[in-house]
Amino acid sequence: MVTSSVMSLLGAQAAALPWKQLLACAVVAWCAVRALEWAWWRPRRLGRALRAQGLSGTVYRSLEGDAPLMDRLNREARSRPLPLGCHDVVPRAMPLYHQTMKEHGKTSITWFGPVPRVTITKPELVREVLSNKFGHFAKVKFGSLQRRLHNGLGSHEGEKWAKHRRIINPAFHLEKLKRMLPAFAACCAELVQRWEGLVRDGEPCELDVGPEMQNLTGDVISRAAFGSSYLEGRRIFQLQGEQVGLVVQAMNRIHIPGYLLLPTRNNRRMKQIASEIEVLLKGIIAKREKALRAGNASGDDLLGLLLESNIEHCRGDGNPKAGITTDDVIGECKLFYFAGMETTSALLTWTMIVLSMHPEWQDRARAEVLHVFGNRTPDYDGMSRLKIVTMVLYEVLRLYTPLSTLLRRTYKPMELGGVRYPAGVVLMLPLLCVHHDKDVWGPDASEFRPERFAQGVSRASKDAPAFFPFGWGPRTCVGQNFALLEAKMGITMILQRFAFELSPAYTHAPFPVGLLLPEHGAQVMLRRLP
Template identity: 45%
Template sequence: MEITTVSVLGVAAIFLFYTWRILNWLWFKPKKIEKFLRDQGLKGTPYRFFYGDLKEIAQMMNEAKSKPMNLTHDIAPRVSPFFYKSLATLGKSCFTWMGTKPVVHISEPTMIREVLTNYNKYQKARGVNPITKLLLRGLIDVEGDQWVKHRKIINPAFHVEKLKHMIPAFYVSCNEMIHKWEKVLSQQRKCEVDVWPYLQTFSSDVISRTAFGSSFEEGRKIFELQREQAVLVVKVVNSIYIPGSRFLPTRINKRMKEIGQQVSGSIKNIINKRIAAMKAGEASHDDLLGILLDSNYKEINQHGNNNSGLSIEEVIEECRLFYFAGQETTGNMLVWTMILLAQDTEWHTRARDEVLCVFGAKNPDIDGLSNLRVINNIFNEVLRLYPPLAILRRLVHNETKLGNLTLPAGTLIQINTLLLHHDKDMWHEYVNEFKPKRFSEGVSKITKGQAVYLPFGGGPRICIGQNFALLEAKMALANDFVTLFFLSIAIILACSAHNAYSSTSVWRSVDSTHTVSNVSHIL
């Protein structure tokens, strides 16, 4: 009898213990953090049991995307409707909730610089659902000493001296795209062209040629699978994660694992062929994969230890990152550049004249592309109005002092890049207008050296591929400027006529910006 009583009491104690832990996780701890943040003068949304603000975020996003979008550069209410409303109501520094986690929004330049500079203290916010790891890992995901190792080995692949050898690949891919447009135009006097699929193919082709020395056809399946994986990841992120649910045989879980295996297998086959060719003395070191493998082997030989380099699995992850990060960003930037130049004939003329002056009848080269100052200002303004990432997130693992704030362990820090780039206090009354002249004296001059312009992030973890992306985009414009301008005019007219984002690639790229942001901030 006594044993039975002890057993019952033991079970009851265990039940109460775990019940308390669950209630503390779902209610008491978030409410305590909420009070702690409010006591410091921060305004924020009230914590809602379990979901936080996730339901409202999803609802407002669905409502925003269901409506037509006018020809305006004020895209924040569409791309980030919940955060746009929250910061407008609560202030530029405030807090919201991602499930049970507090999200502190910062806009003070000194705070932003501190967060982006101290990458060990403010680490990338990991996805709540571990299954998101099936999309991307590699450099974007590792921390501490692992990040230092990955960055050191990958750096040579994106050095300017290496990039100049990739200019011919940019040129070939760009010519193929333009020849397709010319073929369409030769069949009829005028036509409406949806350039977005062509630009996707162009950026994908560039990655295939420069990363693996292959054509787009060889990498087509990888691109398609990665895009499908990104859509599935966004669905997972926008739902509440229940620990262990990734092991359930749901349709999404099974498909994501299947895609992950297929992509890894395809890339591994490419790598194995390259390694075999290198051993036979047949491989070229002019593409990203060749440079990466060469840099990796040098690092291993220098230290005489395999652990000092990347494993084959890690090389595969870096290649997956090449594919994903190198595709959407450049395509989005190019389509928006075309649209903005089609609307502004003065800047179109200035850019065209600069290209003709620098190159004349010559094929674009690295020196000429680097001297396109007008186009560089145009790209800076495009990236301000339409940054690749709408938000940047970091996580603090321990209680941390940031400016005048004390942040509890587990707090997410959010930098709203899109809202920052459209901040009237920073960019003045013409904030939502296309004015490349604002960058004529350089980024540092207009920003006064403050961390308020972050198209590629900032600090030591700034995007390693930014020079690659800008060179690729410059080649696309310089190669046949007149053709690009003509077709962008057709897009603008189509947008005005249909007045619906779903009927044209223009607004699909707005929604693509949101999709990429959703993917990036969870990794």
């Protein structure tokens, strides 16, 4: 009776409410239910499904996920630099995942906001996820934040990715890359000439090679991407470098709904940079397209090759819509900068640091370079014979992998390694951890031993291949050969003219700021060879 009376009273009150208020109440109730589903019910449901299959890890307690724990562990890790010569970088560079895997096993759960992340470290499973033969794993996208940095091939899926890959591939064919070697050599020559001006009277000179390598690879990508417009490209590279830092800061907060819409100083600056880069790129592209139509453009740079390939692709299909738009070209140019400049800069920086720590390998690499080239400018045929230099670069990529993790999302239930993952789980592939795994690389996994690559990548590890600095499968980085050629040219011309050792000011502190970099600089003592 009481219940009936209450229901009747509520019904009468509801009937008395205007329909607009009823609609507003319904909308509020719907939003509340959706919010609870997103922030509480769904995470707990996914967590139970994973734990029921034997997985363990951190516990989901709040909307922040593991962000507070990650911040605390990062602060603790950053307060302790590594001893010189120590290459066991995972505990410092990835403390949350290192601790979680140590406590809960290599396949363990962490939380990025309300989204569970499961670490996948077995090389055969990493290869399966990255091969993605049946399209079961989607890239994790960060929406407008990712577009601020780039919106190129690496962020596309499905048919759009396939179309972009078909159009871009010809620009990175080996024969086309050989035509860019003069641009590589010119930039490296400017670098070593400037260094020779700093090192006088045989006295060593202290130099932070991190910014130097950024300037070098920025010049290389500017010349190689834009040819005669490379001075305009320099401004883009400066802006892109600033944008990387802002994006890294924002990525730690994007689990907060609407964060990127807030008018914070960083958000406003990211928007300004994106607009300025777009204006500069549109100007360069418009001039190049005009020259192409007039038959006056050179196809020796990436932009020219991309535009030519796009035109040929449209002609071949007989459909002008078969190509990519100007906005697509802008997205690819941004990606050229991010992937072509930042990753190669990190590789060259770590190579100089590691060769300073291991002078015996510096001497061996220099002896090989002088044997092949003497003091001549390196050419492609000679660089293809640099076995020791190649082994050194591979080992540096393994120990100091620039991009330490890759992320993939299950968009439908999927079985992997005996575990059935529900839709909405993020699989985290901690490449840096895989490259330091003693079960894969042996008990010396955290030691610098370039000779492990003496017989190539396929025989370097127990579970081969387990070397993923450029990804794996159909989405392997299209610029892999470009980056390795650039790095070989740079380190070869430096070894020809200089010897180097660590400065007393150097602190060994690897930490990921977007890419894995030396946190406090890369100071070396540079000495000119007689």
